[in-house]
Amino acid sequence: MKRKMCGLLALVMVFTILAACGSKKENATTTADGxxxxxxxxxxxxxxxxxxxxxxxxxxxxxxxxxxxxxxxxxxxxxxxxxxxxxxxxxxxxxxxxxxxxxxxxxxxxxxxxxxxxxxxxxxxxxxxxxxxxxxxxxxxxxxxxxxxxxxxxMLFGWRLDLLKELGYNEPPKTYSQALEVNKKLKAKYPDKYFWAKAALADPTSHQRWFDFFMLYNAASGGNKFIEGDKFVADDTAGIETLQFVDDLRKDNGVLAQTVSDPFETGTGMFIDLGPWTFTNWAERFPELKYNENYTLSMPLVPDDIDPKDSKTFAxxxxxxxxxxxxxxxxxxxxxxxxxxxxxxxxxxxxxxxxxxxxxxxxxxxxxxxxxxxxxxxxxxxxxxxxxxxxPSIDSPKYNELQTFIGTEAWNKVVRGEIDPATGWANMKKVIEEELQ
Missing domain, CATH: 3.40.190.10 (Periplasmic binding protein-like II)
Known part of the structure; x- marks a missing residue:
């Protein structure tokens, strides 16, 4: 009983101290003259x-x-x-x-x-x-x-316009099939160049998915929320199509998920995600890159049955x-x-x-x-x-864990050719739904 009484007194003292702190804060933040x-x-x-x-x-x-x-x-x-x-x-x-x-x-x-x-x-x-x-x-x-x-x-995708023009194109492709066609022409002309060269494609770190998966998924799904509170509300068709596109690029040797110094800037890759902060850095390090001369920008690619004008992206x-x-x-x-x-x-x-x-x-x-x-x-x-x-990013308090699962269960494995898109999506969906319970 004595131990319980001591605990009660301690609890009262804690609340008294907290109340006093709150009072001091209020007094300190609003003075007598208002x-x-x-x-x-x-x-x-x-x-x-x-x-x-x-x-x-x-x-x-x-x-x-x-x-x-x-x-x-x-x-x-x-x-x-x-x-x-x-x-x-x-x-x-x-x-x-x-x-x-x-x-x-x-x-x-x-x-x-x-x-x-x-x-x-x-x-x-x-x-x-x-x-x-x-x-x-x-x-x-x-x-x-x-x-x-x-x-x-x-977030937009950058394209090496000079490479596109060498292949006979005056503007970037807009759909998956058009992009796959461009990649085949690129590999035929330049076997050592890649459509998408980026080491982070194989990196499971959660924030990396903002700049690859979510850009394409948002375009394919019309901006579907993916997660809403504690519910997985993703568009299965759009998700599998997104993974299938990357898998098709990989099969055609269009993806390089290895560390290469400045692959887009040096022309090893023709396609990369770009934010507006990039251009200040380029002005110092790559002043030869000129907008609409040797690079250009576009919204994300879309599946063939979607109007490119309806493309969405990650914010x-x-x-x-x-x-x-x-x-x-x-x-x-x-x-x-x-x-x-x-x-x-x-x-x-x-x-x-x-x-x-x-x-x-x-x-x-x-x-x-x-x-x-x-x-x-x-x-x-x-x-x-x-x-x-x-x-914007998903509104779940578990966003770090959930976005990590996108990589470890689906995206990274598809990029490496370890799993087919439909299976990867199903595995990812299962672990995400379990995490949300």
Whole structure:
């Protein structure tokens, strides 16, 4: 009995301490004269930190009742683990960027996030920023929106246009059968070159599937969600067709899943996934690569029975979240700040100009605020055109495990010729459904 009483007293003391900490936090974040302080954690990128620091300073000039402290999310060992540790230790921020949909699902599952659609002003952001179509695939399985995407890289495939022209083509193929035909001509002319040369095709690491499997699968399935909450909702036909295409390429010796230094840039491979961040690096290392001269860009290939105009792709995208541990005053101050930032497209234009990451908007190619950036960087136009055709990562808290299974059970084995596409898909589906139970 004495031991039970000691345990009860200890429990009371813990709750007393927590209550006191919560009281101190609230007092510290809203002063007597009504000034609310919010903590904004920016990505560990000097450009992004500078951008948000500038936005915070400008907002404070318009609103004397809000103070915004901008600091960097530490990567110890990763930004995700640092955020989780901070939340567990009671030192999490009010708001942070750099959150992908899968990690948001983990945080939402532990009730660490505020459903943004429950905050006053959130719907105004969606309308004013002109991002209704872009936001559609972001809805979570419970019907809420936990992330406001900042940027969206509609992942595209790059093609060596010079090689295509040597083979008699003035533009990239659009369907699987057209691509297989191109590969046969490539191998006939250049036996030592490959259609798709990329070591990561055989790498089971979960995030690698964003840049191969999901790009093709999203195109084949019309943007099917694959996982919805705890349900496997993937399109079996589209999944098997995706694997079959890669298997057909392999059979025709069109795939090289080995380490080769810069295979696309040096012409060993003619086809590769590309994000808009690539071009800054190329300007320094491969200045000879010129858009629409010796390389070009396209949306993912589609099965022969699908209109290429309906192609979808994977969205390499991250966004803002607001944390449930923040006070109500902080949560509202945070959403009001975000609303102010996105009330003027010039702020998105500044982001685009400084980061080269396309803002998550439907109007990048029609809004004059972005015209100068796109005129100066025409290689970014296809990314801007397809923001609303890009699908974010799955919204499961187990996204790392599930995407690993795609590789270990199906994709990697098909690439290596160890399993047929239908069997690989069936095996993958089985282990994913077991993991979701």
């Amino acid at each position: 000034v609310t302080t919010i903590e904004f954690w920016a990505a560990n990128n000097p450009t992004q930190q500078a951008y948000w620091g500038g936005m915070a300073d400008a907002y404070e000039q318009t609103n004397s009742k809000v103070k915004i402290n901008v600091s960097v999310i530490k990567e110890s060992p990763t930004s995700e683990s640092f955020i989780q540790s901070a939340i567990a230790g009671g030192s999490g921020p009010t708001i942070s960027e750099n959150i992908n949909r899968g990690f948001a699902a983990q945080l939402a599952n532990s009730q660490a996030l505020v459903p943004l659609d429950t905050l006053t002003g959130f719907s105004d952001i969606i309308t004013t920023r002109n991002m209704e179509k872009t936001m559609e695939p972001w809805e979570f399985a419970d019907g809420h929106q936990y992330v406001l995407p900042i940027y969206s890289n509609a 390499d995208t991250k966004g803002l979240v607001i944390y449930a541990s923040a006070t109500k005053e902080q949560q509202q101050a945070a959403i009001d700040f975000v609303k102010w930032v996105y009330s003027d497209p010039k702020n998105d234009a500044q982001w685009f100009d400084e980061t080269m990451l396309p803002p998550a908007r439907d109007d990048l190619t029609t809004n004059d605020a972005f015209k100068a950036i796109l005129d100066e960087n025409p290689q970014l136009i296809p990314y801007a055109e397809n923001v609303s055709n890009a699908i």
